[in-house]
Structures are given as C-alpha cells and as structure tokens.
Amino acid sequence: MTNTGSAGNAPLNSASYSLYPARRRGKHKIFIGMAPGVGKTYRMLEEAQALKQEGIDVVVGLLETHGRKETAEKAEGLEIIPRKQYPRGELTLTDMDTDAILKRCLATSRFASTPQLVLIDELAHTNVPGSPREKRYEDVEVVLAAGIDVYSTMNVQHLESLNDLVARITGVVVRERVPDRIMDEADEIVVVDVTPETLQERLLEGKIYTQPKIQQSLDNFFQRRNLIALRELALREVADNVEENAIASTPNGQFCNIHERVLVCVSTYPNSVQLLRRGARLANYMNAPLYTLFVADPERFLTKEESLHIHTCEKLCKEFEGTFLRVTNSNIANAIAEVAQKHRITQIVIGESQRSRWQMLLKGSLTQKLVRLLKNIDLHIIASEKMVSSK
Numbered sequence: 001m002t003n004t005g006s007a008g009n010a011p012l013n014s015a016s017y018s019l020y021p022a023r024r025r026g027k028h029k030i031f032i033g034m035a036p037g038v039g040k041t042y043r044m045l046e047e048a049q050a051l052k053q054e055g056i057d058v059v060v061g062l063l064e065t066h067g068r069k070e071t072a073e074k075a076e077g078l079e080i081i082p083r084k085q086y087p088r089g090e091l092t093l094t095d096m097d098t099d100a101i102l103k104r105c106l107a108t109s110r111f112a113s114t115p116q117l118v119l120i121d122e123l124a125h126t127n128v129p130g131s132p133r134e135k136r137y138e139d140v141e142v143v144l145a146a147g148i149d150v151y152s153t154m155n156v157q158h159l160e161s162l163n164d165l166v167a168r169i170t171g172v173v174v175r176e177r178v179p180d181r182i183m184d185e186a187d188e189i190v191v192v193d194v195t196p197e198t199l200q201e202r203l204l205e206g207k208i209y210t211q212p213k214i215q216q217s218l219d220n221f222f223q224r225r226n227l228i229a230l231r232e233l234a235l236r237e238v239a240d241n242v243e244e245n246a247i248a249s250t251p252n253g254q255f256c257n258i259h260e261r262v263l264v265c266v267s268t269y270p271n272s273v274q275l276l277r278r279g280a281r282l283a284n285y286m287n288a289p290l291y292t293l294f295v296a297d298p299e300r301f302l303t304k305e306e307s308l309h310i311h312t313c314e315k316l317c318k319e320f321e322g323t324f325l326r327v328t329n330s331n332i333a334n335a336i337a338e339v340a341q342k343h344r345i346t347q348i349v350i351g352e353s354q355r356s357r358w359q360m361l362l363k364g365s366l367t368q369k370l371v372r373l374l375k376n377i378d379l380h381i382i383a384s385e386k387m388v389s390s391k
Contacts, residue, residue: 025147026150028149028186029186033153035199035222036208037208038193038194040192041071042071048078048117048151056117057105058116058117058118060079061119062095062121063121083097084100086131098143102146105146105148120150121152124178126176135176137152157170157174160179165233169229191235193231195231200222261288261344262288262348263279263339263340263345263349264280264291264292264317265293265294268302268310270309271351273312275350277316282349288346288347291325292313293339297328298328327339334373347380348370348379349380350370350381367379
C-alpha cells in the first residue's frame with residue numbers, strides 16, 4: 001500500500017513518516033505487571049476489542065500469545081500485521097514489521113477521521129539482529145512519532161532503574177531493559193494485578209509455561225517471596241508516576257502527596273540523635289524515605305563540639321539510609337518550610353522548644369511558626385528525655 005498524497009507515490013516507512021508534520025504525537029498506554037502470566041496482553045486485547053466496537057481503527061502490530069489459548073481467542077477479529085522475516089542460513093527469524101505498520105496506518109488515516117491504535121506486545125524485547133532498531137520500545141517511539149496511538153505491555157523487572165534491585169530480590173539479572181523515560185513519557189499506565197497465590201495457581205495449571213518449566217519456575221523466579229516483592233515494585237512504580245503527573249498538572253503545586261516522606265530537623269542540642277532515631281523508626285513504619293535537615297545560622301560559627309555533633313547526626317542519618325541536608329538561613333522556620341516543599345515532605349519531626357516561656361511569648365516558638373507555614377504536613381514534636389538522678 002502506498003501514499004497517493006502530495007509526496008507522490010513514495011512508499012511510507014519509518015524514514016518517511018515525517019511527511020506528515022501536522023500529525024499529533026500518538027498517545028502511549030502501557031500495561032504493566034509484576035511477572036509473566038498476570039494477564040497484561042489479555043487485558044490489552046480486551047480493551048482493544050471494546051474500542052473496535054466503538055469504531056476505533058485497531059490493528060495488532062505484534063502479539064505474543066506464548067501458546068495461551070485464552071489470549072489467542074481474545075485476539076480473534078482483530079487485524080494482525082504480518083511479521084517481517086529475517087533469513088539466517090537454514091533458519092528464518094521473524095519480528096515486528098514497523099514499516100508495514102506505518103504503511104497500513106498512515107495510508108488508512110488519509111481516508112478516515114477516527115483515531116488509530118496499534119497493539120505492540122513486550123516492550124522490552126530485543127529485536128532480531130539486522131533490524132533497523134535494536135529494541136522494540138524504539139520501534140514504538142517511531143510509531144508514536146507518526147501520530148499513531150500505541151498500547152504496549154511490559155513487566156516491572158524490565159525497568160532500567162530497578163535492574164539492580166530486581167537482581168537482589170530474585171537472583172536473576174534481567175538483560176532486556178526499558179529506559180525509565182518511556183514510563184515517564186507514557187500517557188497512561190495500567191497495573192494488571194493478581195495475588196502471588198493466583199499467579200502460582202495459573203502456573204501450576206499450565207496457563208503460563210509448559211509442563212517442563214513449571215516446577216523450575218516455582219523453585220526460582222516464581223517463589224512467593226519474589227512475587228510479593230515484585231508486586232510491590234509494580235504498584236509503587238505506578239503510584240510514583242501518578243504522583244508526578246498530578247503535581248505537574250496541579251496549579252501552584254498544591255497536591256496531597258501519595259507517598260509518605262519523613263523529615264527530621266536536627267540542631268546542636270543533644271536530643272537531636274534521639275529525634276533522628278525516632279524519625280528513622282517512623283520512616284521505617286511508613287516505608288518512607290528519610291531526610292535529615294540542619295539549618296546553620298549564617299551569623300555564628302559552630303564550636304568544635306557542635307560540629308562533631310552535627311557530623312554524628314549526618315553519619316547516623318546515612319546509617320539509616322537517609323539523605324542529610326544542610327542549609328544556611330537565619331530564619332529556621334522558613335528554611336524548614338522551603339525544604340519540605342522542595343522534597344514533598346509529609347511528616348516532620350522536631351524537638352520540643354528549648355526557649356523559656358518569656359522567649360516564646362516575645363518571639364514565638366518554632367512549632368507555632370511551622371504550623372502557620374506548613375500545609376498538609378503532619379508535625380511530630382518529640383519531648384526531650386530527662387535524666388532522673390538516684391539518691
């Protein structure tokens with residue numbers, strides 16, 4: 001099929017989609033799951049079938065059923081673009097034909113005003129050697145740039161930034177990876193979620209792998225503890241994405257954060273170590289990042305003992321795997337509020353005021369100032385431990 005527009009009869013391919021500069025960039029929807037077999041492809045096909053009934057032009061660019069009967073049946077009635085063949089000696093390898101997808105969709109779009117949707121399975125796939133692009137997600141970017149909407153699928157362990165963590169959890173180093181920017185740039189992300197127990201049942205029923213691989217999978221990647229951890233990663237990744245999008249689209253950044261973040265405010269007072277430990281416990285309970293802040297007064301220098309004390313706090317913060325922040329500001333309350341806003345803090349831990357009653361009446365307490373400055377942030381005021389002498 002060729003283009004019969006103003007560009008003459010030049011064939012449409014990945015190098016010529018720019019002949020249509022007025023076309024919007026396609027929208028990208030990613031179906032993500034914790035592991036193979038959760039139902040990502042099935043869910044993608046299910047939504048595509050519903051859209052087809054509404055008059056959307058839907059084609060399958062690449063479908064991997066892995067022999068699963070239910071998945072293959074769900075694709076019935078959808079147009080499937082034939083795969084491109086790559087002869088390799090006596091073998092013939094096949095892979096997605098991006099040029100064929102562009103020819104089909106761009107040519108058809110000249111005669112129809114309805115949006116077009118291409119289904120492309122397994123975003124992290126490495127293409128056959130000799131393909132125009134190395135990775136399937138790169139082909140997806142070409143299709144999106146041509147103004148065509150894409151539904152795609154992937155498992156959370158293929159995300160680049162999670163590679164080391166997944167290796168520690170499962171003992172498996174994932175070779176096929178997708179850059180985080182692909183997730184960040186996606187218009188919509190859907191978590192396809194089942195419980196670890198349900199996924200193991202599907203595996204035992206032969207709905208994911210054939211019989212020879214079932215027990216091996218249960219003993220390795222599909223161990224319950226692995227699936228629980230991967231499930232949490234998938235849910236957390238989407239929550240992060242939702243939070244970032246909400247913040248970016250909300251005027252003046254006024255948005256209630258989804259994730260908890262704990263900030264401990266330390267000073268030169270001895271109880272700072274106590275505050276830090278309490279804040280670390282709070283962060284651990286909430287499964288939240290820990291931040292520690294010291295506000296230095298620009299009008300005074302720290303004594304040697306005070307410097308050592310702050311260094312001890314910084315070292316302890318790092319032992320708790322937290323982030324130590326040091327800012328210089330003569331207005332402590334304003335400094336804390338600015339840091340809280342910048343790092344989207346939800347919980348702040350401070351010590352009780354060391355000022356006398358007269359000082360608080362004249363100048364006000366730090367707590368009072370923070371209450372006025374902070375919005376949607378919980379403030380924890382920790383009393384100092386008093387030593388009781390024995391007689």
